Each structure stands twice: as C-alpha cells, then as structure tokens.
Amino acid sequence: MTDLITLQGKQVNLQLGKETINGILLDAGKDIVVIFNGQRYIYIPLLHVHHFQLNSNKDDYVDSPSESSAFAKMDLLNVKEVLNKSKAVFTEIYVGKDLSYYGYITNVYNDYVAFYSPIYKLIFISIDHIKWLVPFNENSSPYTLNNMNLSLGKSHVHLRVSPTNFPLLPNxxxxxxxxxxxxxxxxxxxxxxxxxxxxxxxxxxxxxxxxxxxxxxxxxxxxxxxxxx
Structure with a gap:
C-alpha cells in the first residue's frame, strides 16, 4: 500500500473535501505534509486529507522549488511543531469556505492558536479546523505593512509580533x-x-x-x- 512518505519528491494530488491541491510532496510527518504548488509551501494537516494519489495529469505538474522552505530542516514534523515554528512569522491560515486569515501566530495552546491580524486584531483559531497554513519568507509582511505599522494590544511590534500581553487559558x-x-x-x-x-x-x-x-x-x-x- 502506498503511503505519503513513499511519494516524497513526486507530483501528487490531494483532495481536501471540495478542494484539490496539486504539487510536489516535499515532506510528510505523522499528521502533516508539505506541498510545493509551484508558488508556495503549503503545510496541510492530514486530518483534512480525504484521499491522495500520484498526479497523472502532466498539465498540472509544477516545477521544483528553486529554494528550500524556511522550515525544511525541522527535526520533528508535526502540526504542533509547525505551528510553534510559525510563531512571529507572517502566515496565512486557511480554515475553509474561502476564509483565510493573514497575520501572525502569537501563542499555541492545547486546541487553538491565538492569531494576530492587522485587520481583525486578535483571533482564536481552532487547530482542528486549520485546513492548511502557509508561512511566508522573512522579508514578507501582511498588506506590505512595515514592522512599525503592526501593533498588538498596547505594545508596538519591533520584531514582527510579540505574544499576547494578557493571559489566555490553554483550552x-x-x-x-x-x-x-x-x-x-x-x-x-x-x-x-x-x-x-x-x-x-x-x-x-x-x-x-x-x-x-x-x-x-x-x-x-x-x-x-x-x-x-
């Protein structure tokens, strides 16, 4: 039986409900995979993968990435580690039905993350509902804002975004x-x-x-x- 680990480096097709992602499978952990879709590195929790297969449609093939993902050298690839690694990195989190949030993970808790968006401010996002996340490179920022335009609570941001300055509960x-x-x-x-x-x-x-x-x-x-x- 084929598993995702044996398909590393191959062109694959992943079905996430009504959504399809095509690209090169770069890495696979126990509960998450990394796909390069020709433009972005997409981290997809396996919880949302309905089925997968080798992509037989060459028209959907993508070129190999010219540079490695920022998280390419992770010792342990799993959802929680990727979320923690993404803290203070400009990230897109997609939760389905055309709803994406752009900003910064500030804290990772038992079953949710605290996420700071320059537009929506503080958001709680259920980890089980994260269909994928895309960490951007270190020179990117949401809406091309510079660091001094970003704030969280009463404190200005100097290095991206800092953890929330008030206590949140773990669940x-x-x-x-x-x-x-x-x-x-x-x-x-x-x-x-x-x-x-x-x-x-x-x-x-x-x-x-x-x-x-x-x-x-x-x-x-x-x-x-x-x-x-």
Whole structure:
C-alpha cells in the first residue's frame, strides 16, 4: 500500500473535501505534509486529507522549488511543531469556505492558536479546523505593512509580533467562557447567525443573542474561528 512518505519528491494530488491541491510532496510527518504548488509551501494537516494519489495529469505538474522552505530542516514534523515554528512569522491560515486569515501566530495552546491580524486584531483559531497554513519568507509582511505599522494590544511590534500581553487559558472552551457577555464573530461573520452577544458556553455549545434579539446555540466543535471585536 502506498503511503505519503513513499511519494516524497513526486507530483501528487490531494483532495481536501471540495478542494484539490496539486504539487510536489516535499515532506510528510505523522499528521502533516508539505506541498510545493509551484508558488508556495503549503503545510496541510492530514486530518483534512480525504484521499491522495500520484498526479497523472502532466498539465498540472509544477516545477521544483528553486529554494528550500524556511522550515525544511525541522527535526520533528508535526502540526504542533509547525505551528510553534510559525510563531512571529507572517502566515496565512486557511480554515475553509474561502476564509483565510493573514497575520501572525502569537501563542499555541492545547486546541487553538491565538492569531494576530492587522485587520481583525486578535483571533482564536481552532487547530482542528486549520485546513492548511502557509508561512511566508522573512522579508514578507501582511498588506506590505512595515514592522512599525503592526501593533498588538498596547505594545508596538519591533520584531514582527510579540505574544499576547494578557493571559489566555490553554483550552478554547475555557477561554470562551471568560468572554461571556462580549460581542463575538464566529467564522469570519459571513453567516449572520454567527455574530452576536455571547451569552454562555456550556456542554460544548455557544449560546449567542443575535442582532434582533433571537437566541441561538452553536456547537463549539464546528466553530473555526472567533473574533472578539
């Protein structure tokens, strides 16, 4: 039986639900793979890979990268290590349904990351919902902002972005319990039923009050990202 490790250096096709990624498989760890798609190094948690195969369509082949990934020499390739390695590196995190966040991982916790976006500010992103991440090179910054344009909380950023300057809890559900009584935006706010006043978190459910006063309960396990505006 073919596994991803035996396909290293080959042109492959990975199916992630409705999304397909073609490229050269550069590395494979126990729960994550690295694909070069001709332009970017994409780190894809295996949790979201439905199936994979050698790419038989030569029209989809990509050229080999001219330089190695910034993380090419990682001793241990797994999701948590890649997330920790990405801290303070300009990164794209894609959580599905055309929703990507651009900015910096500031902290990695048990089941979520704290992520700083120059536009959305602090975001909590569920690790299980990260479909892929793309760390950019050290000379890149979001929206071409320079370091002095980036800030987190009350502190200016000097070397990219610093960890959050207030304590966060290690588990997402516990952290959200602390946010009760605040306005929240779930999953980018594309669905109006995911924007409202967070009433409480209980039994893996988030109860929120919508703009017109209706109450709705959302399963936490299906929530990809949380913003506290």
């Amino acid at each position: 997402l559900e516990d952290q959200l319990k602390k946010e009760a009584g605040k306005l929240v935006i779930f999953d980018g706010g594309k669905d109006p039923k995911k924007v409202g006043l967070l009433k409480k978190i209980e039994n893996n459910l988030a109860e929120i009050i919508l703009a017109k006063g209706e109450n709705i309960c959302l399963r936490l396990s299906h929530i990809k990202s949380i913003q506290i505006p």
